[in-house]
Amino acid sequence: MSKSELSSIVETSSDTAQLISTDDASTSNCAQLNNLSTDQNEDDEIQGSHGVRRRQPVQKIEPGSLNILSAKYESLDYDTCENHLLLDEERKRGYTFVVWKDIARWFIVLLIGVITALIAFTIDICIEEFSNIKYKQLKKSVDKYILLDKLYIPYLLWVLTNISIVFIGSMLVAYVEPVAAGSGIPQVKCYLNGVKVPRVVRIKTLFVKSVGVITAVVGGLAGGKEGPMIHSGAVVAAGISQGKSTTFNKDFKVFEYFREDHEKRDFVSGGAAAGVAAAFGAPIGGVLFSLEEGTSFWNQALTWRTFFGTVVATFTLNFALSAYHGHPGDLNYSGLLNLGKMEPFSFQFYELPVFILFGVIGGLLGALWNHINYKLAIFRIRYISSPWLRVVEACLVAAVTATCGFLMMFLLNDCRPLGEDPTKVPLQLFCADGEYNALAAIWFQTPEASVRSFLHDPLGSYKPVSLLVFVLSYFLLSTWTFGVAVSSGLFIPNLLTGAAWGRLLAIVIQYMLPSSNINPAKYALVGAAAQLGGVVRMTISLTVIIIETTGQISNALPVIITLVVAKWTGDFFNEGIYDIHIQLAGVPILPWEPPPLTHNIYASEVMSHPVFTLRTVENVGHIVEILKLVSYNGFPVVDPPLIDEAEVPTYKRLRGMILRSQLIVLIQNKIYNENANTTWSNLNVDMNMFRKEYPRYPSIDELDILDWEKTCTIDLRPFMNPSPYTLPHRASLPRLFRLFRALGLRHLPIVNDVNEVVGMVTRKDIARYRVWRHHCHMGMEELLLSSEI
Structure with missing residues (x-):
């Protein structure tokens, strides 16, 4: 039976186990698999015994559905395989090694903070310098051709400049590394949750992300550089902590002991936090962001190391930027997003309803x-899937963005005295001498500088009509931009949009209450927090980030009230933007808590059964046959059959668990028992044999296995995990969920009362049960599994 035939028969997870006999005859194996194919192609809905709507797998699935899990995503295994090799290694090491390992962890975190900050410094300087060159040249063009009544020339120059710059970044994303698109926060969130997103922490991804975000911001798109820094920090952490680069096939022979999923996860968590700290100058906010949005595991030691990394990243970037700007030692450049120091707000009790109103509007x-x-993302999935179309869309967005900016500057005559100019490139346009165009000042600078303008410009700096048009246009542009084939984030566009409508509402309040003393910065900041909170649904970490960025803890209460109300209001209608994109990708992510109303669902209903099993001493040819036949990643190891048994039974007592990667490494290094007198202790075997191949193991088809080798046997007992986590078949779904969520498991064998394997549960088996909420209604559905996403 071919792999494609097997895939069409078994509509289940790529790491979910199915039935195989302990006999190594391939004909009987295939016959048993054929017996599992009944009713796999029906598209009927049936009512399960526990009241959940169960959908049968379908052949063709409409792209863009939120009710699909993708079979292409593998799980990470955060459970340490404590086999005999590892235990022997640990026994030989003394207290000195324990101290060295802990020091190495802190040193790695130090490197992560420094390198992440240097990458942020490079990105920030490139964006600042290239943007200054671009807007100064555009200003010269406008000043020159406005006298000749040929403004279409600077307009075309603006459009072509945007398209040319964005084209470079979009080509890199579409053709070199598509996973570098967007901010990368959903992918990092999935990785920390326990899902192996392909190519998400590669060096190539970091390069494309860094170059792409520069081209996106300089190209004038409604995006920011802060979100991608979180992804960049995660990639830096993943690369440094492993002491090797699989992209360049280079092993530096350091930090081998950290080449495990759970160790790598902790460093990636610290790297993401360092990225937040470098982006916003918020070390505490970085720690809280990593805790609130991503990490599946947390403890006090990890908290301290992560905080150390964020402080190092903040200090390094601060020192580098202050030196670059000619003020070495003057540490006033704490992050890429510099909102400027804000004065403490004075707010009264009667203003609390106003903050609640801002939260509702933001939600x-x-x-x-x-x-x-979400609708745009579905359209892209269905109709803009090819790389060249994605590049065309990105260039179109760049052209439309320039067009919107030009039309607003041209049609809205919003002139202000030149002394109030907040930018480095004031543009007179149609204004009188001594005045500048306020909207041109907003468009002819980076989005970060525009946020500062809305926060610090005095009341009356912008006309209400100008603010209204800007909010509408930039709101739509930012929704269109997030998701195109460029590397950019959504933090700055939403902060800019929220600050604009916050300032607009301040003008309205001033008009309604002329006697009140309105502080536009207060309402602009609250509006910015409300808009961003309504999109991403973050509360704790976003509050601290805003406080650290503005340098005023006294402004915390309005921000907290606004963010909480924005989250509650937004959750009433849909989920946060990151969760929406994760669902669109079909990632089997696990939420914090198990689905409610599932205590009547048992492991016997969730598990895949029967299972592929291996004997404690297994034939090499049989192992190779199984590995080629299926793509499953975990196999229970059971007792061998008794010699006097006339027929081999299907189930045997569980002895351990062995992974596909371990079997491949054993076969690759020819750890065979050629005769009964050969044992594993006579072979040159240690844990470094497995660490050397991590995380990219060769496929079974790449190994050269001779016919005589297939007659040999492998004793799996020294290499398997002899004490895997198991649950009885009567365990409830919430108990299964908590075990997977807390321990980061990849496989969970289900046993009967005499410890015989009766099934296997994987992450996808758990993730397919999902609760849906719409307005005041709630229910649960069982998701479909597809390999088409």
Whole structure:
């Protein structure tokens, strides 16, 4: 039976086990597999015994559905395989090694903070310098051709400049590394949750992400550089902590002991936090972001190391930027997003309803933003899937963005005295001498500088009509931009949109209450927090990030009230933008808590059964046959049959668990028993044999296995995990869920009362049960599994 035939028969997870006999005859194996193919192609809905709507697998699935899990995503295994090799290695090491290992962890975190900060420094300087060159040249063109009544020339120059710059970044994303698109936060969130997203922490991804974000911001798109820094920090952490680069096939022979999924996860968590710290100058906010949004595991030691990494990243970037700007030692450049120091707000009790109103508006606009972006994402999945179309779309967005900016500057005559100019490139346009165009000042600078302008410019710096048009246009542009084939984030666009409508509402309040003393910075900041919170649905970490960025803890209460209300309001309509994109990708992510109303669902209903099993001493040819026949990643090891048994039974007592990667390494290194007198202790075997291949193991088809080798046997007992986590078949789904969520398991054998294997549960088996909420209604559905996403 071919792999494609097997895949069409078994509509289940790529690491979910199915039935195989302990006999190594391939004909009987295939016959048993054929018996599992009944009713696999029906598209009927049936009612399960526990009341959940169960959908049968279908052949063709409409792209863009939120009710699909993708079979292409593998799980990470955060459970340490404590086999005999590892235990023997640990016994030989003394206290000195324990101290060295702990020191190495802190040193790695130090390197992560420094390198992440240097990458942020490079990105920031490139964006600043290239943007200054671009907007100065555009200003010269406008000043020159406005006198000749040929403004179409600077307009075309603006459009072509945007397209040319964005084209470079989009080509890199579309053709070199598609996973570098967007901010990367959903992918990092999935990785920390326990899902192996392909190519998400590669060096090539970091290069494309860094170059792509520069081209996106300099190209004038409604995106920011702060979100991608979180992904960049995660990639830096993943690369440094392993002491090797699989992209360049280079092993530096350091940090081998950390080449495990759970160790790598902790460093990636610290790297993501360092990225937040470098982006916003918020070391505490970075720690809280990593805890709130991503990490599946946390303890006090990890907290301290992560905080150390964020402080190092903040200090390194601060020192580098201050030296670059000619003020070495003057540490006033704590992050890429510099909102400027804000004065403490004075707010009264009667203003609390105003902050709640801002939160409601932010939640509603955030839900609308997410809905529009969701519809656009579905359209892209269905009709803009090819790389060249994605590049065309990115260039189109760049052209439309320039067009919107030009039309607003040209049609809205919003002139202000030149002394109030907040930018380095004031543009007179049609204004009188001594005045500048306020909208041109907003468009002819980076989005970060525009946020500062809305926060610090005095009341009356912008006309209400100008703000309204800007909010509408930039709101739509930002929804369109997030998801195109460029590397950019959504933090800055939403902060800019929220600051604009916050300032607009401040003007409205001033008009309604002329006697009140309105502080536009207060309402602009609250509006920015409300808009961003309504989109991403973050509360704790975002509050601390805003406080650290603005340098005023006294402004915390309005921000907290606004963010909480924005989250509650937005959750009433849909989920956060990151969760929406994760669902669109079909990633089997596990939420914090098990689905409610599932205590009547048992492991016997969730598990895949029967299972592929291996004997404690197994024939090499049989192992090779199984590995070629299926793509499953974990196999229970059971007792061998008794010699006097006339027929081999299907089930045997569980002795351990062995992974596909371990079997491949054993066969690759020819750890065979050629005769009964050969034992594993006579072979040159240690844990470094497995660590050397981590994380990219060769496929079974790449190994050269001779016919005589297939007659040999492998004693799996020294290499398997002799004490895997198991659960009885009567365990409930919430108990299964908590075990997977807390321990980061990849496989969980289900046993009967006499410890015989009766089934296997994987992450996808758990993740397919999902609760849906719509307005005041709630229910549960069982998701489909597909390999088409």
